[in-house]
Amino acid sequence: KAGVTQTPRYLIKTRGQQVTLSCSPISGHRSVSWYQQTPGQGLQFLFEYFSETQRNKGNFPGRFSGRQFSNSRSEMNVSTLELGDSALYLCASSLDGGGGTGELFFGEGSRLTVL
Amino acid sequence: GNSVTQMEGPVTLSEEAFLTINCTYTATGYPSLFWYVQYPGEGLQLLLKATKADDKGSNKGFEATYRKETTSFHLEKGSVQVSDSAVYFCALSDSYSGGSNYKLTFGKGTLLTVNP
Numbered sequence: 094k095a096g097v098t099q100t101p102r103y104l105i106k107t108r109g110q111q112v113t114l115s116c117s118p119i120s121g122h123r124s125v126s127w128y129q130q131t132p133g134q135g136l137q138f139l140f141e142y143f144s145e146t147q148r149n150k151g152n153f154p155g156r157f158s159g160r161q162f163s164n165s166r167s168e169m170n171v172s173t174l175e176l177g178d179s180a181l182y183l184c185a186s187s188l189d190g191g192g193g194t195g196e197l198f199f200g201e202g203s204r205l206t207v208l
Numbered sequence: 209g210n211s212v213t214q215m216e217g218p219v220t221l222s223e224e225a226f227l228t229i230n231c232t233y234t235a236t237g238y239p240s241l242f243w244y245v246q247y248p249g250e251g252l253q254l255l256l257k258a259t260k261a262d263d264k265g266s267n268k269g270f271e272a273t274y275r276k277e278t279t280s281f282h283l284e285k286g287s288v289q290v291s292d293s294a295v296y297f298c299a300l301s302d303s304y305s306g307g308s309n310y311k312l313t314f315g316k317g318t319l320l321t322v323n324p
Contacts, residue, residue: 097251126311135316136297149311183251197312199251 095120097186097200105206111172114203118165118186125167126197127159130181139182142167143189171205179207210235214298214315221288221322229283229318231272231298239300241265241274241281242312246295255283255296288322295319 098117106112118125127139138151142161159169165186171178181204185197215230233239240259244252256265261276270285281298298315 128314136314138311138313141311151311185252196254196257197252199253201249201251 097184097198099182099184099200099203101203102201103204103206105208106174107208108174108176110174111170112174112205113168113170114182114184114205116167116169116184116186116200118167118184119198122186122188122198123165124187124189125161125165126185126187127167127169128183128185129153130183130202131179136183139169174207176207179205181205210239210300210313212298212300212313212315214296214318216318217295218319218321221320223290223322223324224287225322227283227285227288227292227320229296229298229320231281231283231315233279233281233298233300235279235300235313241272242299242301243270243272243281243283244297244299244314246297246317248294252297288320290322290324293320293322 097119100115116125124143126141129137129139139153139157140150140159141148145161156172161167181202183199183202185199187197211234213232242257243255245255246252255270256267256272258265258274261274264271264273270283272281272283274281295317297317299312301312
């Protein structure tokens, strides 16, 4: 079955712009999580959605937002981009959020470069 | 809050060498523990897991034992191959009920390079 699909895979933006990243989960998965991966901070949790509801949010400023649609697809948005937002953004899907089993299925990520 | 500390890399080994990557954690409740692997250019994949104390997770020749007394979950493999070259992440999920149930806390990752 198809894996987690993230688009776009690569993008370059300039400071002050905004960006929207998309994630299509594995069919049947209702939970989508987002993580930011940087060399300095590693993997940091952004937020998790289940059935269109945000259940948990990480420690990121309000410029980072997300949503989930009725078909479980998810988008995240970063407004007023800063240089420090350059990172690999990973989406992960699971049946229940992975809290119990840890079984998160990750996409290949969207690599954002902010100039 | 929850945290995971894993050994700094990079780790460079010759093929067939023994591998240990140390991981210790701090958590409230009763965490489940995981090792994820990220091959070059790919997303993370679950390698193995353990959900309670003294459990041993294993997969593809890798093993890790959940040690509650030392709050550790060290990854081991008896004989590494070139194809094992990747970044390895230790992670935990606090299985205690509550909002934190819906996220994993990851270590910073350890880059392993295996030379032929």
